[in-house]
Amino acid sequence: MLDQLTQLVRDVDGAWAAAIAGLDGLLIEGHATLDADLSLLVAEHAGLYRASHTVYTDTLQGGVPRELYLRGERLSVYLHPIKTEYFLLLAIDGRSNLGQARLYGRDAARKLEALL
Secondary structure, eight states: OHHHHHHHHHHSTTEEEEEEEETTSOEEEEEESSSOOHHHHHHHHHHHHHHHHHIIIIISOOOSOOOEEEEOSSEEEEEEEETTTEEEEEEEETTSOHHHHHHHHHHHHHHHHHHO
8 A cells, every 4th residue: 555655646746645544533554755744634634524524415415525625825635535434645735736636646546445
């Protein structure tokens, strides 16, 4: 799994971290090119993903979320679910291309799903 995460960070312009995590917020595997606390990054975004899942499925009856993207001034994070209990997190800088992150992220999530 580490090979796929490392390759994902290499392939996406501006990407600096990729991780697989459980919806419980625990880091399973991760790769970062910057000195960052991936466990904290994963835990915080797992909470956001769980909250969005509840809102979309229960409150709005919009179905299960397929992706989640949060963009800040210096940090953006793309999340893609893997099966029902895991997700892929891709951290990119503020100037990165969301389309590229989504394309490569979806492909990586499919490959990782076969390993989990």
